[in-house]
Amino acid sequence: MSELSDFLECGFDAVETMLGTKSLVIDGGPAVACVAGTEKVSEDYESGGFAEGKQVEVTVSGEVWSAAYTADLDSYLGTVVTLDGVSWRVEHIDYHEGLVALDLVGAEE
Numbered sequence: 001m002s003e004l005s006d007f008l009e010c011g012f013d014a015v016e017t018m019l020g021t022k023s024l025v026i027d028g029g030p031a032v033a034c035v036a037g038t039e040k041v042s043e044d045y046e047s048g049g050f051a052e053g054k055q056v057e058v059t060v061s062g063e064v065w066s067a068a069y070t071a072d073l074d075s076y077l078g079t080v081v082t083l084d085g086v087s088w089r090v091e092h093i094d095y096h097e098g099l100v101a102l103d104l105v106g107a108e109e
Helices: 003-019 062-068
Strands: 022-026 031-036 040-044 050-061 080-083 086-096 099-106
Touching (some): 022 050, 031 062, 050 062, 062 099
Antiparallel strands (some): 022 031, 022 080, 031 050, 040 050, 080 086
């Protein structure tokens, strides 16, 4: 690991402690602890439109992720996941120096 990823990992541990974690399970695999952002349920647009749906971003420690999930990140796109018992679908996934970020949308979307 690089010094930056070590630093981010320490910072992520502090965030986990402050915000708490949720349980993320991908396609029936092992549960991993993650930090979830605020769930968005729908969005109004200034031009008058409205988008219905739900979305949330979750972040997992890279070390925890790689211990549980070993396939290429892109292989998880479109996969149904469970976040604290609620079903979602992976819309986007990315790795950033020690952290895995997943954008989740409603499983029915």
